[in-house]
Amino acid sequence: MSDCEDSRPCILIVDDDEVFCAVLGDAFRARGYQVVTAHTVDDGLREAQKLEPEYAVVDLRIGRESGLTLAERLRAMDENTRIVILTGYASIATAVEAIKLGAVHYLAKPADADEILASLHKDEGDPSIPLADTPLTVRRLEWEHLQKVLAECDNNISAAARKLRMHRRTLQRKLAKRPARD
Amino acid sequence: MSDCEDSRPCILIVDDDEVFCAVLGDAFRARGYQVVTAHTVDDGLREAQKLEPEYAVVDLRIGRESGLTLAERLRAMDENTRIVILTGYASIATAVEAIKLGAVHYLAKPADADEILASLHKDEGDPSIPLADTPLTVRRLEWEHLQKVLAECDNNISAAARKLRMHRRTLQRKLAKRPARD
DNA sequence: ACTGGCGTGCGGCAAATTGCCGCATCTCCG
DNA sequence: CGGAGATGCGGCAATTTGCCGCACGCCAGT
Numbered sequence: 001m002s003d004c005e006d007s008r009p010c011i012l013i014v015d016d017d018e019v020f021c022a023v024l025g026d027a028f029r030a031r032g033y034q035v036v037t038a039h040t041v042d043d044g045l046r047e048a049q050k051l052e053p054e055y056a057v058v059d060l061r062i063g064r065e066s067g068l069t070l071a072e073r074l075r076a077m078d079e080n081t082r083i084v085i086l087t088g089y090a091s092i093a094t095a096v097e098a099i100k101l102g103a104v105h106y107l108a109k110p111a112d113a114d115e116i117l118a119s120l121h122k123d124e125g126d127p128s129i130p131l132a133d134t135p136l137t138v139r140r141l142e143w144e145h146l147q148k149v150l151a152e153c154d155n156n157i158s159a160a161a162r163k164l165r166m167h168r169r170t171l172q173r174k175l176a177k178r179p180a181r182d
Numbered sequence: 183m184s185d186c187e188d189s190r191p192c193i194l195i196v197d198d199d200e201v202f203c204a205v206l207g208d209a210f211r212a213r214g215y216q217v218v219t220a221h222t223v224d225d226g227l228r229e230a231q232k233l234e235p236e237y238a239v240v241d242l243r244i245g246r247e248s249g250l251t252l253a254e255r256l257r258a259m260d261e262n263t264r265i266v267i268l269t270g271y272a273s274i275a276t277a278v279e280a281i282k283l284g285a286v287h288y289l290a291k292p293a294d295a296d297e298i299l300a301s302l303h304k305d306e307g308d309p310s311i312p313l314a315d316t317p318l319t320v321r322r323l324e325w326e327h328l329q330k331v332l333a334e335c336d337n338n339i340s341a342a343a344r345k346l347r348m349h350r351r352t353l354q355r356k357l358a359k360r361p362a363r364d
Numbered sequence: 365a366c367t368g369g370c371g372t373g374c375g376g377c378a379a380a381t382t383g384c385c386g387c388a389t390c391t392c393c394g
Numbered sequence: 395c396g397g398a399g400a401t402g403c404g405g406c407a408a409t410t411t412g413c414c415g416c417a418c419g420c421c422a423g424t
Contacts, residue, residue: 060313061313066313088317088318089313089314089315089316089317089318090274090314090318090326091314092272092273092274092277092288092290094313094314095274095277095278095281096277096281096287096288099277099278099281099282100281105278106274106278108274108318108323108326108327135327135330135331135334135345135346136327137346137347137348138324138327138328138346138348141323141324141327142320142323142324145317145318145320145323146320148317149317152317156371157371157372158370158371158372159371163316163317164317164319164320165319166319166320166411166412167411167412167413168371168372169373169374169411169412169413169414170410170411170412170413172372172373172374173410173411176373338400339400339401340399340400340401341400348382348383349382349383349384350400350401351382351383351384351385351402351403352381352382352383352384354401354402354403355381355382356381358402
C-alpha cells in the first residue's frame with residue numbers, strides 16, 4: 001500500500017467494530033479524505049507506520065485493549081498526529097487521560113462524521129473548519145444510543161434496560177414510539 | 183498576610199460554597215498543608231498573587247463565573263501551579279477543556295480530601311489503568327450532549343436551546359440538576 | 365409433564381418532567 | 395435613552411416516567 005503522499009489528508013480509523021469503521025470511513029472519503037482502517041492496536045500501529053496519517057480516530061476500547069495506549073504510541077511516532085478518542089463507554093477519567101496523552105478531543109458515541117471532523121480540526125491553525133451547526137436533537141441522540149445498546153444485548157430488551165439502568169417498561173415505550181419522529 | 187515561605191506546601195481553594203471551603207481547608211491543614219480559600223475568581227487571583235501557591239483546587243462554577251478562566255489565569259501567573267478542577271456538575275466537555283488548560287486533574291464532587299491530594303500529586307498519564315464496562319445511562323448521555331452543545335455555544339443557554347430545538351426553560355432546568363450519580 | 369426462571373406485551377396510576385407563558389432584571393450597543 | 399437579547403424563576407396544564415401487576419410464551423432441569 002502506498003503512503004499518504006496523496007494531496008488529500010489522511011485519516012486512520014481504529015475501532016474493533018468493523019461496520020462502524022466502514023461507515024465512518026466512507027463518510028470521510030466522501031468528504032475528500034484518504035482513509036485507512038484497522039481493528040486492533042497492532043494493526044493500527046502498523047498502518048500508522050506505513051502511512052503516517054495526520055489524523056486518527058481511535059476507539060477507547062479496541063477489543064480487549066485500550067485505545068489510550070494506541071493513542072500514546074501514535075503520538076510517540078509523530079507528535080503532530082491529531083487524535084480524537086471516540087467511545088461508547090465514555091467516562092471522565094478516561095477523557096482526562098486521553099487529553100493528557102495528547103488527544104485533541106474525546107467524544108462519546110454516537111457522534112456523526114461532521115462532528116468528528118470538526119473535533120479533529122478544532123484549534124488547528126490554518127483552515128479553521130466551521131463546526132456543525134445542527135447538533136443532534138436530544139431525542140435523536142437517545143434513540144441512537146438505545147438502538148446501539150439494544151443491539152449489543154442481542155435485542156434483549158430486558159437486558160438492555162438493565163444495562164441502561166432504566167425501567168424496562170420505559171425502554172419498551174421509547175422503542176415503540178420512536179420510528180415516527182426525528 | 184504572609185506568603186508561602188512556610189515550609190509547608192501551600193494550597194489555594196476557590197469555591198463559592200464557603201462551608202465546603204472551610205471543611206476541605208481543615209482537612210488539608212490536618213494533613214500538613216498551608217491553606218487559603220477564596221470564594222470568587224477575583225479573590226482567588228488576588229490570593230494567588232500574594233501567596234504563589236503551588237497547588238490549587240478550584241470549583242468549576244464559582245458563582246456565575248467559570249473556574250476554567252480562573253485556572254487559565256493561575257497557570258498564566260505560574261506555569262508550575264498544579265490545579266485540579268472539582269465540581270458537582272462534571273461533564274466530559276468541561277473536563278477536556280480543563281485538561282487542555284493545564285489542570286492536572288478533574289474530579290467530580292463528592293471527592294474526599296485524600297482523593298484530591300492524590301490527584302494533585304499524581305503525575306503523567308498512565309494510559310492503561312481505567313476502563314468502563316457499562317455504556318452511559320441515557321440521562322448521562324443527555325447531560326454530556328447538553329454540555330457539549332452548550333460549550334459550542336460559549337455557554338449561551340438561549341443559543342444552545344435553539345440549536346437543540348428544545349425549550350430554553352427546559353434546558354435551564356436540566357442544567358440546574360446535577361448529573362445523575364450513576 | 366410440570367415447574368421455575370426469564371423475556372415480552374400491555375393497562376393503569378401517581379409522580380416527575382416538559383412545553384410554554386409571563387415577568388423582572390441585566391448587559392451590550394447605537 | 396431605548397431596544398434587542400440573555401437569564402433566572404414561578405406557575406400550570408399536558409406528557410412522559412417509574413413502577414406494579416397480569417398474562418402469556420420459551421426452555422431447561424427434575
